[in-house]
Amino acid sequence: MTLTATPVTDAAVAAPQAPVTVSGRAFPTNRGGLCKKGWTSAELLASPERILEPMLKQADGSFAPASWDDALDLVAEKLRSTRAEHGADAVGVFGGGGLTNEKAYQLGKFTRVALGSSRIDYNGRFCMSSAAAAGNRAFGLDRGLPFPVDALDAAATILILGSNVAQTMPPFIGHLEGARQAGGLIVVDPRRTATARLTEDGAGMHVQPTPGSDLVLLLGLTHIVIADKLADRDYLDSRTTGFEALRRSVSAWWPERVQQKTGVPVWQLRDLARRLAAGRASGVGTYILTGRGVEQHADGTDTATAAINLSLVLGLVGTSHSGYGTLTGQGNGQGGREHGQKCDQLPGYRKIADPADRAHVAGVWGVDPDTLPGVGLPAVQLLQSLGQPGGVRTLLVHAANVVVSAPNAGAVREGLAALDFLVVCDFFFSETASLANVVLPVTQWAEEEGTVTTLEGRVIRRRKALDAPAGVRSELWILQQLAERLNAPSTWSAVPAEVFDELGRATAGALADYSGLSHALLDTDVPAFWPFPIGSAGTPRLFQERFAHADGRAHIVAVRPVTTDATAQLDGNITLVTGRLLEHYQSGAQTRRVPELLTAQPAARLQVHPATAELLSIVDGGWVEVANDRGTVRCRAQVTTDIRLDTVFLPFHFAGEGRANSLTSDATDPISGMPEFKKTTVRVRALQEAGALV
Numbered sequence: 001m002t003l004t005a006t007p008v009t010d011a012a013v014a015a016p017q018a019p020v021t022v023s024g025r026a027f028p029t030n031r032g033g034l035c036k037k038g039w040t041s042a043e044l045l046a047s048p049e050r051i052l053e054p055m056l057k058q059a060d061g062s063f064a065p066a067s068w069d070d071a072l073d074l075v076a077e078k079l080r081s082t083r084a085e086h087g088a089d090a091v092g093v094f095g096g097g098g099l100t101n102e103k104a105y106q107l108g109k110f111t112r113v114a115l116g117s118s119r120i121d122y123n124g125r126f127c128m129s130s131a132a133a134a135g136n137r138a139f140g141l142d143r144g145l146p147f148p149v150d151a152l153d154a155a156a157t158i159l160i161l162g163s164n165v166a167q168t169m170p171p172f173i174g175h176l177e178g179a180r181q182a183g184g185l186i187v188v189d190p191r192r193t194a195t196a197r198l199t200e201d202g203a204g205m206h207v208q209p210t211p212g213s214d215l216v217l218l219l220g221l222t223h224i225v226i227a228d229k230l231a232d233r234d235y236l237d238s239r240t241t242g243f244e245a246l247r248r249s250v251s252a253w254w255p256e257r258v259q260q261k262t263g264v265p266v267w268q269l270r271d272l273a274r275r276l277a278a279g280r281a282s283g284v285g286t287y288i289l290t291g292r293g294v295e296q297h298a299d300g301t302d303t304a305t306a307a308i309n310l311s312l313v314l315g316l317v318g319t320s321h322s323g324y325g326t327l328t329g330q331g332n333g334q335g336g337r338e339h340g341q342k343c344d345q346l347p348g349y350r351k352i353a354d355p356a357d358r359a360h361v362a363g364v365w366g367v368d369p370d371t372l373p374g375v376g377l378p379a380v381q382l383l384q385s386l387g388q389p390g391g392v393r394t395l396l397v398h399a400a401n402v403v404v405s406a407p408n409a410g411a412v413r414e415g416l417a418a419l420d421f422l423v424v425c426d427f428f429f430s431e432t433a434s435l436a437n438v439v440l441p442v443t444q445w446a447e448e449e450g451t452v453t454t455l456e457g458r459v460i461r462r463r464k465a466l467d468a469p470a471g472v473r474s475e476l477w478i479l480q481q482l483a484e485r486l487n488a489p490s491t492w493s494a495v496p497a498e499v500f501d502e503l504g505r506a507t508a509g510a511l512a513d514y515s516g517l518s519h520a521l522l523d524t525d526v527p528a529f530w531p532f533p534i535g536s537a538g539t540p541r542l543f544q545e546r547f548a549h550a551d552g553r554a555h556i557v558a559v560r561p562v563t564t565d566a567t568a569q570l571d572g573n574i575t576l577v578t579g580r581l582l583e584h585y586q587s588g589a590q591t592r593r594v595p596e597l598l599t600a601q602p603a604a605r606l607q608v609h610p611a612t613a614e615l616l617s618i619v620d621g622g623w624v625e626v627a628n629d630r631g632t633v634r635c636r637a638q639v640t641t642d643i644r645l646d647t648v649f650l651p652f653h654f655a656g657e658g659r660a661n662s663l664t665s666d667a668t669d670p671i672s673g674m675p676e677f678k679k680t681t682v683r684v685r686a687l688q689e690a691g692a693l694v
């Protein structure tokens with residue numbers, strides 16, 4: 001039997017076996033492959049750094065072990081007293097897209113029912129929210145890929161905007177092979193990434209725009225498609241609304257102007273537009289996919305909308321051979337965003353502000369709908385409120401390491417320090433857990449049952465493979481114990497299959513309907529694509545007949561760039577792009593604890609173009625300082641032609657002086673609340689050694 005480990009890839013299916021080894025399993029999303037982090041994640045189960053007992057912060061700042069009863073009594077007491085003194089919204093919860101569907105669901109319920117608080121949001125706000133908002137706006141529904149992932153295999157043309165899948169989802173690149181063979185893989189990234197390299201040798205095209213200029217690029221492509229009569233007018237007439245406004249809005253984005261704003265040559269724009277249309281016309285298929293590179297901007301929702309608009313003008317979405325999708329991030333990036341961790345959301349994508357949705361869910365929970373709180377604060381604003389008057393004073397963190405991963409992380413650290421009480425559930429003393437008053441050690445993926453939902457909306461079962469260490473507990477058990485201590489209404493199961501059944505009832509009739517599913521059904525070979533109401537066979541391809549809006553049509557929403565500032569400036573400022581390395585996962589809380597991965601990438605390095613390096617007297621391997629008004633990073637330089645002259649790159653996996661998020665801004669997209677991780681203005685200077693200016 002095999003075990004697919006992953007907080008990392010999408011396909012996570014575990015079967016009993018000890019000791020745990022990790023191997024790939026044949027599964028459509030990963031084709032039996034696993035990325036490097038997957039192969040080593042088993043090491044974390046027995047890591048010597050694992051927390052094995054509840055830990056309480058002492059007066060001198062050190063941690064001492066405590067019994068579960070004492071720790072939970074203390075936490076319940078603080079939750080009660082904060083609420084009594086400052087009101088229910090003074091208690092906040094921060095969740096994560098790595099949680100199973102059961103845990104994500106229970107966390108949302110616990111916040112609304114046991115705490116009576118509206119203040120819950122999660123790290124998926126940093127991750128999936130702009131594409132989700134764009135999908136909702138255009139299609140009335142957000143499912144990462146509205147088609148099965150292996151549909152990509154047959155496509156002649158695949159356009160990937162702002163994703164480095166070769167390093168962030170290595171098993172996925174098998175699905176790009178067909179397009180590569182056809183010469184039709186197009187990668188849009190300001191860096192020459194491992195994914196961009198897949199387009200070499202006739203396999204396709206790498207387009208290298210200035211960071212943050214994708215919206216203009218997409219408007220320009222839409223302009224060419226319409227001007228060159230490549231638009232699918234029948235499709236636009238029968239399946240969409242809003243085309244006229246779009247046509248007018250792109251009319252000003254002629255190719256030469258787009259070239260000037262994006263740096264992408266006119267010939268490439270024209271070639272790209274033609275290729276997209278040809279793949280569609282041939283019937284073989286064209287897919288447009290977006291990743292964090294285009295979404296993590298203050299205009300991320302509009303940029304994702306522009307990608308959708310281009311897809312609609314080409315007639316791709318809801319056909320049997322083409323489509324648009326966004327690539328999921330965390331282990332349960334899709335399911336984690338469906339079941340109530342978002343501040344405006346109830347399970348199944350129900351809306352907490354909608355009276356009918358409130359009534360349905362309150363009915364399942366056995367509470368009066370009027371007792372449910374209203375809309376809370378999205379993640380960045382929630383973090384900004386920590387310790388502030390009227391803000392959150394006691395915070396529970398589940399599956400996020402915000403001290404490293406949140407934007408403007410220095411301010412987040414100050415906010416956490418200003419809290420009355422911080423509780424973190426984790427397996428390790430992450431940088432965030434280290435600041436807590438109480439750390440509660442939880443089970444890891446191989447030690448628990450649960451479900452996750454893949455980027456294609458497919459629900460899969462993860463099975464327990466081995467027993468957890470004696471002192472750790474599952475999050476469902478912890479929430480049950482706290483609910484009991486708080487005398488919360490409703491019932492609180494700690495059995496994942498039971499929680500899943502309740503989740504099914506709470507989502508019945510909703511957009512993300514899981515009511516026809518159960519753990520038992522997921523044990524069979526039934527491909528469980530939601531919506532999966534009782535009596536259904538699931539929905540691998542969405543939107544074939546109609547979109548999810550009341551009128552059944554896709555809504556084209558004309559968008560335009562708000563700022564188109566030049567990024568390379570003469571005053572020494574330069575644009576910082578942040579993202580990922582193959583060897584590390586997210587805040588690095590897990591992968592920095594795997595010796596093999598830490599040896600491969602021990603510290604942050606700043607990617608700089610040789611010409612920029614020469615101008616700034618930076619040498620390869622030399623120390624540099626990257627700074628702005630928010631903070632300073634000191635690290636070594638990596639001089640490489642893979643990056644544009646006007647851009648530098650830092651991974652965000654490191655803490656301390658190498659923490660990229662010391663520099664990023666907590667400005668957010670007005671629609672999605674997504675922060676601008678991918679474009680930050682910084683000053684770069686050479687240092688003679690760690691700390692000393694050249």
Ligand SMILES: Nc1nc2c(c(=O)[nH]1)N[C@H]1C(S)=C(S)[C@@H](COP(=O)(O)OP(=O)(O)OC[C@H]3O[C@@H](n4cnc5c(=O)[nH]c(N)nc54)[C@H](O)[C@@H]3O)O[C@H]1N2
Pocket residue numbers: 008037127161162163164165167168169188189190191193210211212213214291292293294328329330577578579580581582583584585586587678679
């Ligand atoms: N190794 C590894 N794999 C991971 C993760 C990890 O931490 N490490 N995390 C997982 C998670 S949660 C996520 S969300 C996914 C993310 O997966 P990706 O979206 O593939 O990851 P990123 O590296 O954040 O960004 C992708 C690319 O966007 C480019 N980019 C930056 N700015 C722009 C821009 O303005 N325009 C365009 N077109 N491109 C731009 C960057 O150069 C980068 O190569 O990966 C998942 N897989």
Ligand SMILES: Nc1nc2c(c(=O)[nH]1)N[C@H]1C(S)=C(S)[C@@H](COP(=O)(O)OP(=O)(O)OC[C@H]3O[C@@H](n4cnc5c(=O)[nH]c(N)nc54)[C@H](O)[C@@H]3O)O[C@H]1N2
Pocket residue numbers: 007096097098099100123124126127128292296329330397398399400401402404405406407425426427428430442443475578579580585586587588589590652660661664677
């Ligand atoms: N500059 C910059 N910043 C970014 C990004 C970027 O591209 N650039 N990307 C953003 C994105 S897309 C994301 S998704 C975020 C992610 O960033 P984080 O939220 O920091 O994600 P992780 O590092 O995975 O942190 C998860 C923590 O929870 C623990 N954990 C894992 N599973 C569980 C569980 O089941 N229960 C509990 N209680 N704990 C668990 C892990 O040990 C770890 O400490 O970072 C965002 N930050």
Ligand SMILES: [Mo]
Pocket residue numbers: 126127128329330
């Ligand atoms: Mo993510």
